[in-house]
Amino acid sequence: MGRRASLIAVTAVLLLSGCHHGDAETAHASAAALLAEAPLASAGFPPSAATARTQLAKLSVEWGKNWETYKRENFGRYWSDETDAVGGRNGCDTRDDVLRRDLSELREGDRNPCVVVSGTLHDPYTGRELPYYYRRASQIQTDHVVALGAAWRAGAYAWTPERRLAYANDLDVLLAVDKQTNYEKSSKTADKWKPPVKSYWCEYARRYTGIKAKYGLSVTPPEKEALREMLGTCPA
Template sequence: MRTAPLLLVLLTGCAPTATPVTSTTTVTAAPRTPQRLLAGLRVAANRDSAHYDRGAFGPGWSGTGTAPPLPDGCRARDAVLKRDLTAETLSRTNPCLVIAGTLADPYTGTTISYHVGRAYEVELDHVVALGAAWRSGASRWTAARRAAFANDTSNMLAVARRANQEKSSKAPDQWKPRRAYWCPYATRWVTVKSAYSLTITVRERDALTAMLATCA
């Protein structure tokens, strides 16, 4: 008489029903939810904080244009402004240049009128700041990888200058946007850190767990 495997009997409390495996049998992977991405991040202490070098990520917005253009031909900063502003007016001679528009700031919930002549009211934020990336693994990257990270628009948001200055390079355990934006903010944070294999601290993990708990 054929018996069921002992371990399976112990786990289920009864003998299993045999299911034939055919060539059409498929295994569906669990969805990569933000919570699963967070669980997959390696927890480690920050490192190399004293040696942070902003220039290691490339020339920044005031550089000489060494960062490669995106598929639409625009630079990262211009692409994010075009994406995040509404009712925007583009330059007639440069379709990448936003002359004016309206920003619904995700961090504060305020509405800001943007004009290229007074652009200081709107800044571009690296959600996972360059300094935060440096402390969680980027200090050991190649210059090319750091430049690619600095120009990755999936890690950028157009935001109010005040909020961006307050946030600086802080992690979610040190700074948070308005509560209504916790879910998308934490989702973007863990997605970027996962994509670039960056680490998180214990306090950062706990803060992100609380923020993701607000997701519907």
């Protein structure tokens, strides 16, 4: 039985059976253990500064194409369990995975360990501490580091729908961040937008470049120069 099927089966025990308290605790522990088996980051991602510089030098350099045909729906309408960082599935939708990975002081659901009940985000873009509570208004959003529109212009317009859906749900591409800052970033490329916290420029450029290399996306000349500048802030 795969991880997704196993998690669904264990969660069903919690939702559908009249189990005793001890049985529920055992089932929850089993589901949590299944989640723990699924890594939330690819090995070697984000790449080191040295690797990112090598990757950047190899990226295709060209101006964006087909920008006028971009639609959010081209990458799927909703979060899914389409892929995790190592290409498998764990039974949770992608947004839950991002929250479980990026929040501290994490509290997970009693019935469904996929659900994050509460936690705190140290926003990498602004440095702010942002609280999260399930089903309450939040200042936290899930950002595609290389935005979907930017990926479309850089080559994703030629992908299959399946590859675009996988990209939109790839944990390597995603970060939990401050909502207002994410609105300001929108689909801007690295030459048009940089994190307000300059100390994050190094990791941002490493992530951004790693995503471009992983998916074979191109960069524009100004975008490449901006990434080179940000990688220049990395410690020697």
